[in-house]
Amino acid sequence: MSEFRTVGLIGRRGDTRVAPTLLRLCEILHAHGRRVVVETEAPGLEACGAHVERSARETMAGRCDLVIVVGGDGTLLSAARAGSTWGVPILGVNQGRLGFMVDVAPREIDDMLTALFAGEYLREERLLLQARIRGAEREAGPFLAINDVVIRNQAAIRMLEFETWLDDEFISQHRADGFIVSSPTGSTAYALSGGGPVLHPSLEAMALVPICPHTLSDRPIVVGARQTVRIVLRGPAATLAMCTCDGQNSTPLRSGEALEVGAADSRLRLIHPKNYSYFNILRNKLHWGRGPQLNPEAS
Known part of the structure; x- marks a missing residue:
């Protein structure tokens, strides 16, 4: 059985676009037999149903084995500071703009959670x-x-x-x-x-x-x-x-x-997909190795 028995969900506050992803996460986690704790200010909390527990962001990490953050880097930063005392690992689902630290796309969450509960993931600790x-x-x-x-x-x-x-x-x-x-x-x-x-x-x-x-x-x-x-x-x-x-x-x-x-x-503890590469993130986000983009109308 996976070590992640209780999973917390945090979404970008005030952004209703993350609500469907939070709901899908609730469904997948319940299907895997996990206990789910959702932040009290998460968008679309009511849709997650009565089978989830609720918690303030500041105390959630003390009740969970893993926290999943849905949003952008700013949401993850806020959640990480709030939960730093407990050292609970964080998995980021990217529904923000740049996404250096939230490296799972919403379409990938089914496969990611299946792999996660099978022990197929990477851990990282940061200063x-x-x-x-x-x-x-x-x-x-x-x-x-x-x-x-x-x-x-x-x-x-x-x-x-x-x-x-x-x-x-x-x-x-x-x-x-x-x-x-x-x-x-x-x-x-x-x-x-x-x-x-x-x-x-x-x-x-x-x-x-x-x-x-x-x-x-x-x-x-x-x-x-x-x-x-x-x-x-x-x-x-x-x-x-x-x-x-x-x-x-x-x-x-x-x-x-x-x-x-x-x-x-304390340390920031992150969970990544098995194929995570820091340099792949840099290449994609900073456009490393790409040549000049030519305007075809100028030729």
């Missing part, structure tokens, strides 16, 4: 980031991030002034629109747009990426994840930046305060 804010008058956190921790000026037309440290070693002073500390998972997200490198998800590393720096030589660097990156905000006392985790949760960072980012104790 998570943990952030804290420390200052003379307050401390905040810890905050968890799967992709990245970002600071940006609350006043979009002004640059930030800050300094960076790695453990107790000074790195540099910066004037930039902001700064990204990215995990390997997040290296194909905001950090990539900022000129950062792609980090393989098996690496224990973080990418440090300035956002639109004033000095062109202020380039991204890669550091070990077991070290602590400290970003100290400088400038006038009224300077206020925003610290954001995965583009979803924000908290203010004031002049003189330090943002500290390092590896979290």
Whole structure:
């Protein structure tokens, strides 16, 4: 018998397009004799019938052996942060836009679940980031991030002034629109747009990426994840930046305060199809290896 006896279902909130997929998942899971727990805010919950249990997203992982997320990467990020304490594996069904982390198509869920319950799947563990804010008058956190921790000026037309440290070693002073500390998972997200490198998800590393720096030589660097990156905000006392985790949760960072980012104790645990390939994802999503697209009307 499979290890996944109780399965949780989470759908992108407010998106009725995921409801048919959630209903189909309920049917398949019940056919396999699984106990099903559905998020209370899932679209189309009523259609799943009276044979499913209900749970808030924040507590679902504590009741399940597996969580299936239907939506895009943002839904998976939110679900993963909510369930990080329990370390329950997550399977993503892609009904979003890009889908770097949700790699099962809705049409594939029958075959995927049959293979899953037969033990034919891949497990993957990925680094998570943990952030804290420390200052003379307050401390905040810890905050968890799967992709990245970002600071940006609350006043979009002004640059930030800050300094960076790695453990107790000074790195540099910066004037930039902001700064990204990215995990390997997040290296194909905001950090990539900022000129950062792609980090393989098996690496224990973080990418440090300035956002639109004033000095062109202020380039991204890669550091070990077991070290602590400290970003100290400088400038006038009224300077206020925003610290954001995965583009979803924000908290203010004031002049003189330090943002500290390092590896979290918990891990992101993902379930993939047996034929999953990280580089296949990159080729498809980033269009690697494709030649220029010619306009036939121009010839």
